[in-house]
Amino acid sequence: MRIALFTDTYIPQVNGVARTMKRLVDHLEKRQVEYALYMPETIEKLDRFESNIHTFASLPFFLYPECRIALPNVFKLRQQLTSFQPDLLHIATPFNVGLSGLQHGKKYGIPMVGSYHTHFDHYLHYYKLQFMSAWLWKYVKWFHQPFERTFVPSVETMRHLQKHGFQRLALWTRGVDCERFHPKQRHRSYAINLLPKDKAVLLYVGRLAPEKDLATLVAIMSLLPRELNEKIQWMIVGDGPSLPEMKKQCPSNVTFTGYLKGEELAAAYASADLFVFPSATETFGNVVLEAFASGTPAIVADRGGVTEIVEHGKSGMICKAGDAHTFIQAIEHLLMNRSKRAEMGYEARQYALTQSWERIFDDLLEQYEQVIFHHKKRHLA
Structure with a gap:
């Protein structure tokens, strides 16, 4: 299978989402799964040039300067995805890179999954922006509605989203490298x-x-x-x-x-x-x-x-x-x-x-395969 990943944060940025997406990319390479990664360009360059990693010009996000708001070239993105022919889009974040992937998937009928990583609604309280809560939930629900599955990292997060009317939720927990951290x-x-x-x-x-x-x-x-x-x-x-x-x-x-x-x-x-x-x-x-x-x-x-x-x-x-x-x-x-x-x-x-990254990512790949299979089955019926 061929997977296109869309994320508005990636290494060398320092946060849980960036590190998780880097580990996912490493696992795709280990399992020899073809992938294309779409992400914002950062000031720091990646360790090595990768032909399947595509970056877009970006600006710092005012609430979270360590993350970047990308300015995607939609024409170039469409060319790259048309050439790659992905079987599935995994959209990790709801900002510009994620929106570009969402637009492409909807337009060309490619199955999509999403992942929910951050309780931005909780953040509003700390930044005195509670007045934005209703708008935020409306946007996040709209963003995740087309996904075949939305992956969440914990049961608590799943319940939180269910209270707000989210459906098709699936658990994707996190692991740890017990050799590095010892x-x-x-x-x-x-x-x-x-x-x-x-x-x-x-x-x-x-x-x-x-x-x-x-x-x-x-x-x-x-x-x-x-x-x-x-x-x-x-x-x-x-x-x-x-x-x-x-x-x-x-x-x-x-x-x-x-x-x-x-x-x-x-x-x-x-x-x-x-x-x-x-x-x-x-x-x-x-x-x-x-x-x-x-x-x-x-x-x-x-x-x-x-x-x-x-x-x-x-x-x-x-x-x-x-x-x-x-x-x-x-x-x-x-x-x-x-x-x-x-x-x-x-x-x-x-x-x-007991929290092996390998087991967790293999389970995610199995869920990818299920989504692709059911999508093809619906379209052949």
């Missing part, structure tokens, strides 16, 4: 080796932006009892529009590393005693699974896809979203109980080992 990576980093050895390391990894509920994270840091706070070193991995304000608000025992990748990121996860992640807007929570693979228990909010990764009291703790005090209680409990923390780290690693 407890053996602990302290394998010059920067992380500079952290105080006599303090517990509490880690956050993610975009530094309002929708990650960083206000709760700052509140946790500020409200921790002094005697406990003196025994803690915070490590914040990531970048984003909230970084300058966070640096002003956070106490002195916070280290900001910026974006990390590869061994540096793996070492950060493995060197932490606890992973603290208050975001209530996650459709899945890739970073939680990466922490688990590294043997690090997670303390998360009770909203979003993260609740399907963490088993409360076994591999981590689930706390009331937005409530700094419940997070502090969980931190205090686990830091005071070293054996319980070690047991949770073991359970977290065991769970991560």
Whole structure:
């Protein structure tokens, strides 16, 4: 089969969608599935030139500058797709690149699937744009309506969309590389080796932006009892529009590393005693699974896809979203109980080992085949 992928974000951009789409492309190559990828042009160039990767001029997206709004050349796109003759279009994002794929699929009767990655409706609250909610849902429902299936990363996301009238939903979860993210990576980093050895390391990894509920994270840091706070070193991995304000608000025992990748990121996860992640807007929570693979228990909010990764009291703790005090209680409990923390780290690693990317992507390819088969069957009837 020949698959055309449309995404408005891709590496080297740093976000869950970009990384997932890169892993999907790698798996298509591994399984020798023909594909064409359509994406915005980025300032940074890809590692190597690919004849089946097509880029369009782009501008930063005002709500999410790390992502780009493409300006597709529709005539060129039609020529490329006519030459490629895809059996299926997979449209990952609802912006300009995705819209171009949607228009082509509808015009030429090519079966299409979509994937839903981001709760943009939740983001509106953090950017004081709630007045746009009705319009946003109307647009997103219109965008996904022509798809044979819309893939979602968690049961929570599926239920959320069902409440808004979405149909033909299918589960496409996420996996983790348990060789890259591994407890053996602990302290394998010059920067992380500079952290105080006599303090517990509490880690956050993610975009530094309002929708990650960083206000709760700052509140946790500020409200921790002094005697406990003196025994803690915070490590914040990531970048984003909230970084300058966070640096002003956070106490002195916070280290900001910026974006990390590869061994540096793996070492950060493995060197932490606890992973603290208050975001209530996650459709899945890739970073939680990466922490688990590294043997690090997670303390998360009770909203979003993260609740399907963490088993409360076994591999981590689930706390009331937005409530700094419940997070502090969980931190205090686990830091005071070293054996319980070690047991949770073991359970977290065991769970991560069951989440193979290969199995997840092979299941997706099987669903592609089903959609193509049923589409041909309808048109032959």
